[in-house]
Amino acid sequence: MNYQEFITEFKKWRVENNYPKRDFCRELLRRCRDDEGTVIVPSVFAYILKQPKPAMFLDSLFKKDSDITSNDPRNNTESSKPSDDDIRNTILNCTFEYIKANNRVPELRELNTGYNIKKYYSSEKELFEAVKEIYDVSEYVLNESIFTSEYHDELVKEVKKYKRFVITSAVVGKKCSKQFLGAIKNYCNRNNALCLILPCQDVYSRNKTFNYQMDPELKDFKFVYNDLYLCDNLYISNIRVSAKMINPNHGLSMMSVDASTIIGNPKQDLTYVGNAFEKRPRAIMSTGAITENDYSSDLYLSDRINRISELNHIEGAIVVEVQDDNKVFHFRQIQAGPHGEIDDLGKTYSQTDHCFTDNQLCLVMGDCHFTELQEQVFEEHKKLIKELDVQDIVLHDVISAGSISHHNNNKFLSKAIIGQEATLSLQEEADICADKIIELLHLIRGNIYIVRSNHHEHILKFLDEGRYINDPINKRLALELAMKVMDGDDAFKYLMMAKTDLRYLNQEDMDRIIFLNKMENKEIYGVTISNHGHLGSGGSRGNLQTYHKAFEKSVSGHSHVGQIFKSAYCVGTMSILNPKYVDGLSAWTHTSCLISRCGNRQLINFIDNKNGKYTWRLDN
DSSP, X not given: OOHHXXXXXXXXXXXHTTOOOHHHHHHHHHHHHHTBTTBOOOHHHHHHHTSSSHXXXXXXXXXXXXXXXXXXXXXXXXTTOOOHHHHHHHHHHHHHHHHHHHSSOOOXXXXXXXXXXXXXXXSHHHHHHHHHHHSOOTTTOEEGGGOOHHHHHHHHHHHTTOSEEEEEEEETTOOBOHHHHHHHHHXXXXXXXXXXXXXXXXXXXXXXXXXXXEOGGGTTSEEOOSOEEEETTEEEOOOOOOTTOSSTTTTOGGXXXXXXXXXXXXXOOEEEEOBOTTSOOEEEEEOOBSBOSOXXXXXXXXXXXXXXXXXXXXXXXXXXXXXXXXXXXXXXXXEXXXXXXXXXXXXXXXXXXXXXXXXXXXXXXXXXXXGGBOHHHHHHHHHHHHHHTOOEEEESOOOOOTTTOGGGTTOHHHHHHHHHHSOOOHHHHHHHHHHHHHHHHTTOSSOEEEOOOTTTHHHHHHHHTTGGGGOTTTHHHHHHHHHHHHTTOOHHHXXXXXXXXXXXXXXXXXXXXXXXXXXXXXXXXXXEOOOOSSBOSTTOBOOHHHHHHHOSSEEEOSSSSOEEETTEEEOOBSXXXXXXXXXXXXXXXXXXXXXXXTSOEEEEEOEEOTTSOEESSOOO
């Protein structure tokens, strides 16, 4: 076989074997040489092996413009080279197929087209814009390319048409919860509400192509990416908070100087910023998310924060209602139930367009302090209980015990003022509290749970310190209570059940008033309600951080401020917000908490308008 005959045969062999590349031919040549006798050697490779330097001879066959490569249809000869338009079309088609399969725009390095893409498109965004000119990608991809100034201007106009909003966040690159999505659509349709979504990044798995690539299932909702005022006193902030930030509200108090603030984050936290008494405290709240609880990552050092994020992730949202004066607003939290359903004010909204009434609600009322009660707030609570058909009630700090409080010990002027404006009789205080408890008991079908609270313990402290010896008004009652304590009774329970009108209730009603003792851990629908909030771990003061660690879900009181820290909720108070013993700035709120039968919780705020009327929802 001469050289020309070899070239003809080698070309024929390559055609028959789908044009093997040089590296493949090298490997085959090595095997033919090293495994002689066990490998069938093609005649063309037998010719190559006879050359003085077989490997170099083989390499020369694949050099540009050699006899072998001249007829390879994959080489860019003038006769076979595809046009630039053909290459662009191939790249665009490949990109579109990737978008359909992955619901996001790929990075250039992720595309395998066989061509140098950067020669034709300098960036992913340029490539994406070219794809959009040919294909309709709206069904497959959703990113910040829609975040234009025109989009925001239209959103501002749209917001003005609504009084009720559902506000949640979507973590970039994560799938939305379809059940929760369906329930939100059901809620919005039934309540004429507008759903607003705040994009939120998981910085550890952020895609470099677009900052915000979201599940296209959310394309029918409105996205907020600039500051957006819902009314004069509430706005949605565009500040970017990582989806994995443990305390998303931390350090944002300065953001709410002129209005309450909503930020997009998968956690549902709430804090208040203290204000002057004539002004309402300003709230900072995070939304919860409409996306699934998925923070998986192959980064070893991010595993800890991934697990913490998954633990604190809430599929939830904030319902906001704006009054006609554009100043007063109401907000409350909603969370997805086991099947994506959401509970709001005693109604359960499913993903299947159904709405059910929850007649097993529990209401944890703000600290009562019935002798310092804001009467209008109490009356609104009674309306809420009747309208929502609340089954059970939890009470904190029923009595203030100001008449015998150690805080006023040796404060003769303070006692004189109290004597003029209130009562110095513990019996009178107890009678006032009993009347209010009876009112509430007649409104419900279930039980009233009275939580052991610090103001109840003022009575025991009064007895233990012997201060009743110099108190002629309360001495006789105190002596009787002291004897009962020595017999093992609870002083506050005995005072209420044996020395007030509660003792005249029938046995069935008396059994519905349950005093929780200090060793009792009471749960309602999986929510711990037996901690007032004044006691923490190991004798320390109580706080929501401690309760978050201790309980899967909890609702406490004591601080007089509506708060949420992860799994721990706190109610406010029903007392007046500016008693004489409080000075300086205040964040006190008239806040109570609804617990639904699936364990979801809502903080309900009682807000006064310019006419002094208190409301707890949009006043229709």
